[in-house]
Amino acid sequence: MILVNQKQIARELGISIATVSNALTGKGRVSADVIQLVTARAEELEYFPSAAGRALKTGRSGILGLVIPDITHPVFPDFAHGVETEAEKCGYGILIADSRGTEAGQKTAIDQLIQRGVDGIIIIPTRSSNPNTSKVPTAIVSTPTDPKSNVAANHRQGGQLSAQTLFDLGHRNFLLIGEDPMSPVQNERIDGMKDILDGAAKFEIYWANEEFPDLVLKAKEGVTACLAVSDLLALRVITEAGRLGVRCPDALSVIGFDNLPLGTAVRPTLSTIMPDTTELARRAVGYLNSAIRQDSDQPSSSVVEMGIILRESTQKITQPTQQGD
Amino acid sequence: MILVNQKQIARELGISIATVSNALTGKGRVSADVIQLVTARAEELEYFPSAAGRALKTGRSGILGLVIPDITHPVFPDFAHGVETEAEKCGYGILIADSRGTEAGQKTAIDQLIQRGVDGIIIIPTRSSNPNTSKVPTAIVSTPTDPKSNVAANHRQGGQLSAQTLFDLGHRNFLLIGEDPMSPVQNERIDGMKDILDGAAKFEIYWANEEFPDLVLKAKEGVTACLAVSDLLALRVITEAGRLGVRCPDALSVIGFDNLPLGTAVRPTLSTIMPDTTELARRAVGYLNSAIRQDSDQPSSSVVEMGIILRESTQKITQPTQQGD
DNA sequence: CTATGATGATTAAACGATTAATCAAGAATA
DNA sequence: TATTCTTGATTAATCGTTTAATCATCATAG
Numbered sequence: 001m002i003l004v005n006q007k008q009i010a011r012e013l014g015i016s017i018a019t020v021s022n023a024l025t026g027k028g029r030v031s032a033d034v035i036q037l038v039t040a041r042a043e044e045l046e047y048f049p050s051a052a053g054r055a056l057k058t059g060r061s062g063i064l065g066l067v068i069p070d071i072t073h074p075v076f077p078d079f080a081h082g083v084e085t086e087a088e089k090c091g092y093g094i095l096i097a098d099s100r101g102t103e104a105g106q107k108t109a110i111d112q113l114i115q116r117g118v119d120g121i122i123i124i125p126t127r128s129s130n131p132n133t134s135k136v137p138t139a140i141v142s143t144p145t146d147p148k149s150n151v152a153a154n155h156r157q158g159g160q161l162s163a164q165t166l167f168d169l170g171h172r173n174f175l176l177i178g179e180d181p182m183s184p185v186q187n188e189r190i191d192g193m194k195d196i197l198d199g200a201a202k203f204e205i206y207w208a209n210e211e212f213p214d215l216v217l218k219a220k221e222g223v224t225a226c227l228a229v230s231d232l233l234a235l236r237v238i239t240e241a242g243r244l245g246v247r248c249p250d251a252l253s254v255i256g257f258d259n260l261p262l263g264t265a266v267r268p269t270l271s272t273i274m275p276d277t278t279e280l281a282r283r284a285v286g287y288l289n290s291a292i293r294q295d296s297d298q299p300s301s302s303v304v305e306m307g308i309i310l311r312e313s314t315q316k317i318t319q320p321t322q323q324g325d
Numbered sequence: 326m327i328l329v330n331q332k333q334i335a336r337e338l339g340i341s342i343a344t345v346s347n348a349l350t351g352k353g354r355v356s357a358d359v360i361q362l363v364t365a366r367a368e369e370l371e372y373f374p375s376a377a378g379r380a381l382k383t384g385r386s387g388i389l390g391l392v393i394p395d396i397t398h399p400v401f402p403d404f405a406h407g408v409e410t411e412a413e414k415c416g417y418g419i420l421i422a423d424s425r426g427t428e429a430g431q432k433t434a435i436d437q438l439i440q441r442g443v444d445g446i447i448i449i450p451t452r453s454s455n456p457n458t459s460k461v462p463t464a465i466v467s468t469p470t471d472p473k474s475n476v477a478a479n480h481r482q483g484g485q486l487s488a489q490t491l492f493d494l495g496h497r498n499f500l501l502i503g504e505d506p507m508s509p510v511q512n513e514r515i516d517g518m519k520d521i522l523d524g525a526a527k528f529e530i531y532w533a534n535e536e537f538p539d540l541v542l543k544a545k546e547g548v549t550a551c552l553a554v555s556d557l558l559a560l561r562v563i564t565e566a567g568r569l570g571v572r573c574p575d576a577l578s579v580i581g582f583d584n585l586p587l588g589t590a591v592r593p594t595l596s597t598i599m600p601d602t603t604e605l606a607r608r609a610v611g612y613l614n615s616a617i618r619q620d621s622d623q624p625s626s627s628v629v630e631m632g633i634i635l636r637e638s639t640q641k642i643t644q645p646t647q648q649g650d
Numbered sequence: 651c652t653a654t655g656a657t658g659a660t661t662a663a664a665c666g667a668t669t670a671a672t673c674a675a676g677a678a679t680a
Numbered sequence: 681t682a683t684t685c686t687t688g689a690t691t692a693a694t695c696g697t698t699t700a701a702t703c704a705t706c707a708t709a710g
Contacts, residue, residue, distance in 0.1 A: 007667095381696080
């Protein structure tokens with residue numbers, strides 16, 4: 001608990017504080033011997049520069065804020081993890097704040113972060129809100145169709161990939177399942193699926209919040225593939241099918257989104273579409289970092305493509321015939 | 326981006342900086358009128374005290390560190406969320422660091438946090454490590470059997486609750502499923518189950534990492550209930566059963582641990598055991614807070630009980646008879 | 651009328667690091 | 681020899697806030 005500061009090192013070595021600072025930061029003019037001496041002593045004493053002292057003088061805290069709607073939702077920790085590792089590479093720490101999905105919560109979260117002196121903020125905005133952040137550099141991670149977005153995953157292309165993959169496996173009769181028809185993300189994913197299927201295959205859309213399809217009936221009608229907008233929804237489809245006797249993936253192929261941990265626990269293991277979260281995080285941190293440094297030549301908006309992870313739940317169609325009884 | 330500090334307020338009001346500080350913090354001697362004047366002007370200018378300036382002078386940053394093994398694992402975000410809200414109540418922000426499950430990662434994470442000037446650290450240690458944190462107040466969140474633990478969830482009692490609940494529903498032939506036989510947490514949960522079942526019912530233990538039971542065979546042998554040490558494992562049991570035609574919960578009741586989001590998505594919805602994470606977080610933050618303030622009269626270790634959430638996957642036994650063919 | 655107190659505000663010194671300005675001394679140049 | 685350059689180090693100011701010490705003023709007590 002005892003403090004080791006530059007003053008102490010300077011005193012012990014009989015030199016000035018400024019020289020210590022210069023030696024440690026590599027600025028100014030210091031002889032090689034003194035640098036050697038200072039760094040050695042600093043090492044010995046386990047000296048760490050005071051974050052507060054440095055922040056006060058330089059006006060930079062070395063901390064980024066991350067505002068997410070709900071840390072409990074399994075989509076976000078993955079991104080948070082990516083941001084954390086990317087930030088560390090740039091010498092930043094991250095302060096996480098939960099906006100609880102509300103616009104008021106988002107506002108207080110942002111204020112809190114600013115008050116704590118963060119150098120910049122990465123925001124995943126709550127449903128179509130307009131975070132006011134004139135006071136500090138900001139990177140907004142949203143959807144490609146959101147004009148405020150600085151970084152986004154290409155949900156529509158993800159939807160296309162989902163549909164195209166199953167189409168290529170021979171499926172021609174689809175069930176598209178969303179959860180909340182008001183969600184922009186889910187709509188973009190569904191739109192992407194429609195891009196591929198319109199005119200090329202039969203399909204129906206259900207929103208689980210309103211009505212969940214009767215899988216036995218649908219199987220009788222010839223449906224062989226189900227494209228869900230999330231892994232949680234896909235899980236519901238798989239287990240619902242299991243209890244109803246619709247065999248998966250033999251009778252029904254299923255694919256989700258987000259690559260949640262449950263995807264490898266469920267049987268059959270779940271195929272899924274997801275963005276490269278590391279890349280997403282890299283761009284968000286990179287954008288923010290150059291905004292902080294005021295590098296002007298930075299793209300104001302970028303979109304990262306989604307990829308696919310094929311597991312057991314998606315299969316080549318066996319015979320495009322009716323099943324059930 | 327323009328700075329509002331005490332100096333500016335002082336200048337505008339024609340008074341000294343010290344008076345501004347005293348007026349805003351309520352210390353020293355300031356007349357009621359001046360306090361009124363200062364706070365009003367501060368409000369207008371949207372003044373926020375500089376975190377760096379204050380931290381430098383007071384030696385306290387108002388930030389707590391939270392070290393978790395893997396933010397991606399769905400168990401932790403729930404706790405992190407609790408810590409974040411509890412910390413906020415005490416006026417702290419939290420800096421999250423991921424130790425990546427390794428002891429080296431844990432060490433660097435802790436060093437990083439100290440370097441950033443946190444006032445204290447909450448650590449969920451990686452598997453039986455001994456975090457060295459002599460430099461800063463620390464709260465360790467581990468298991469009741471870990472002597473270093475300051476706060477813990479009662480995993481053994483959770484295991485008891487799991488077994489007792491199914492026993493009370495009439496089950497007498499159990500499958501206990503763990504994942505990793507080296508995990509202290511999982512062993513404590515299994516031990517709790519054994520506390521109840523030993524001598525009172527038939528049971529078998531499987532470790533999924535080594536061998537997953539043949540559910541059809543087990544059902545034939547009369548097993549009617551499966552106690553898993555985690556929701557992910559329970560999910561695997563439910564879906565594996567589903568594809569093998571072992572009906573759940575009619576033929577097999579299943580219960581897990583941790584109350585993951587997937588529990589309400591899977592069909593049948595999953596019964597689960599979990600600690601009150603809010604309470605867990607409250608105690609961790611409370612313990613740390615008083616350690617920081619050096620309140621000596623604080624219990625050095627406390628244990629929080631686990632509760633149960635009953636959903637569809639656990640049922641009263643219908644008939645304790647063989648099924649299958 | 652002077653000594654004492656209470657009140658309200660100011661001065662000035664920290665906290666720890668950074669950095670522009672300065673200075674001393676030896677080397678190179680005229 | 682006098683002058684300029686270079687090198688290596690020091691001084692001192694600064695960031696924004698807190699806080700002990702000081703001071704002025706006016707009221708009260710002696």
